[in-house]
Amino acid sequence: MPILSPETNSQDLSQSLQEQVQEAIQQQSPLFIHGGKSKLFYGNAVDAKPLDISAHSGVINYEPCELCITVRAGTLLSELEALLAENQQILPFEPPHYSEKATIGGAIAAGISGPRRAYTGSVRDAILGVQIINGEGEIANFGGQVMKNVAGYDVSRLMVRSQGTLGVILNVSLRLLPKPEANLTLSFEAEQHQALAYFKAMRTQQLPITATVWHDELLSIRLSASENILKNSKQTLIKNIATNGISSISKECNEQENADNFWQSIRDHQHPFFQNENKPLWRFSLPPSSEKFTRIDNHPLIEWGGAQRWVQTNMPTNTIQNIASSRKGYATLFKGDLAGVPHFPVLEENLLKLHKSLKQKMDPHGIFNPNRIYHGL
Numbered sequence: 098m099p100i101l102s103p104e105t106n107s108q109d110l111s112q113s114l115q116e117q118v119q120e121a122i123q124q125q126s127p128l129f130i131h132g133g134k135s136k137l138f139y140g141n142a143v144d145a146k147p148l149d150i151s152a153h154s155g156v157i158n159y160e161p162c163e164l165c166i167t168v169r170a171g172t173l174l175s176e177l178e179a180l181l182a183e184n185q186q187i188l189p190f191e192p193p194h195y196s197e198k199a200t201i202g203g204a205i206a207a208g209i210s211g212p213r214r215a216y217t218g219s220v221r222d223a224i225l226g227v228q229i230i231n232g233e234g235e236i237a238n239f240g241g242q243v244m245k246n247v248a249g250y251d252v253s254r255l256m257v258r259s260q261g262t263l264g265v266i267l268n269v270s271l272r273l274l275p276k277p278e279a280n281l282t283l284s285f286e287a288e289q290h291q292a293l294a295y296f297k298a299m300r301t302q303q304l305p306i307t308a309t310v311w312h313d314e315l316l317s318i319r320l321s322a323s324e325n326i327l328k329n330s331k332q333t334l335i336k337n338i339a340t341n342g343i344s345s346i347s348k349e350c351n352e353q354e355n356a357d358n359f360w361q362s363i364r365d366h367q368h369p370f371f372q373n374e375n376k377p378l379w380r381f382s383l384p385p386s387s388e389k390f391t392r393i394d395n396h397p398l399i400e401w402g403g404a405q406r407w408v409q410t411n412m413p414t415n416t417i418q419n420i421a422s423s424r425k426g427y428a429t430l431f432k433g434d435l436a437g438v439p440h441f442p443v444l445e446e447n448l449l450k451l452h453k454s455l456k457q458k459m460d461p462h463g464i465f466n467p468n469r470i471y472h473g474l
Contacts (some may be wrong), residue, residue: 110153111236111267117148118265119234121464124455128464130261132171133198136207140260140430140440140469150202150265157268161186165225167270170202177201185276189217194365203267208258211364212308212319215401221257223272229256229264232460240270248432255455261466262474263459277307277321282356283334287343289389289399295341296402297386302337304330310363312370312398316343363400370398373409376434379417381406383426392420407431414438441470 121128125144131137154171154461161184168177191211192204205227208220226240239251256266287295292311299306305326308319320330361363362368371378385403398407410417414435421428421442430440444452447473456463456474468474 113266114148114153114267115230115236118230118464121146122234122462123150125462126464127467130206130265132200132203133173133196133434135194135196135199136203136209138253139207139209141472143466143469145464145467148265149312150267151198151200153267154200156180164273164275165270166273167226167268168201169268170205170266172201173197174199174201174204179459181273182276186273187276189223189272189274190214190220190234191217191364192220192394196387201269201271201349205257205266206259206261207271210443212310212360212400215309215404217274219257220263221254224253224257224269226258226270226271227266228268229251229263229266232462232465236267253458260469262456262469264465277305278323279327280307281320281327281331282317282359283320283331284315284317285338285343286314287311288314289371289396291341292316292399293345293403294327295338295343298341299334299337300385300402302333303433304334308360308363308400309402310398312368313396319356337408337419363398368398370407370409374433376409376411376436378431379408379410380429381408381421381426382429383421383424387424387426390420418442439472 127143128148129143129145130148130150132149132151140429151171154173154176155169156177157169158338159166159168159180160167164186166177166181174192175197178188179294190204191213192201193199193211205220205224210219224240226238228236228238231237255263283356287313295316304423305320306318307321308317310317318334320327320334322330326416359368361392381397383404383406385401387403390397390406390408393408393410393412399405400407408417414430417428427442429442430438452471452474
């Protein structure tokens, strides 16, 4: 469980980090901001002096009845979630733990959500406020701990997925959800086109779905609600499956540990699909209604009702990006290094100008995680 560290220690840590930023500004020396380094692979390499925020940890304020919490950025995800579990609460975006050192600050900066994202919201939807060290070496607060306090709320959201390029996150306030009373995972045989057709059909159904995944001819769906609702939802879901021509091989996983372990393996990329390191791992973000891939030689792993698709392939980068753009989406080189290939897709000129303008305003001296997302920023 995260322990609330004494206020004096917190101030000392914040001041130390602030002083390091101010020194870097004076010396025009870039900084590589990091916590537990669990997502070091995600993004372009940064050649700069490290600024480690992992010691800046602990809970600042937690009111379970208000469904919100404020924590320091170095707080381990495992400790934070253990505390929430004691109060029957969860983080809505189910952040991945790519290692035991994963921190909440890293989850915010990377902006990566887990299996629940498509049904209960993303990282950006959950953030209420942040405290950061800005590009002038000042400590600044944005947002608040309740939804009605919207002052600076957009700046709080800007920190999501910024990869540390816009400032040093010190503290973060987040919206929480009550932990579901029960979970039920159902698995069905399905070819890819059948699974995609079913994903499309069930978007009009009032079902308590909290995760979906298809891989290797198996469609798995997690439902989260009370026991009574789950019983009725199971019947509706199976009926809809039959209507869409998908044969059942396993109607229920009940409350077995293997169901929890399965979704954790998907969340943390411990599932066998993610263990092949011989090929780069690409993440496709697409409209859910996008059709089956026909030009990629590997079976993808599909999440979020079709909106997120993982592919391991050695196909040329331009072919991959063309496939994504033809479906009005984009592809990110999530894991693996390819010579001359940036991890994030190249921006159009107008978007690049906006990013440069934002970077200039937030980090006028250019010291925060240079090139981490886009080269030259």
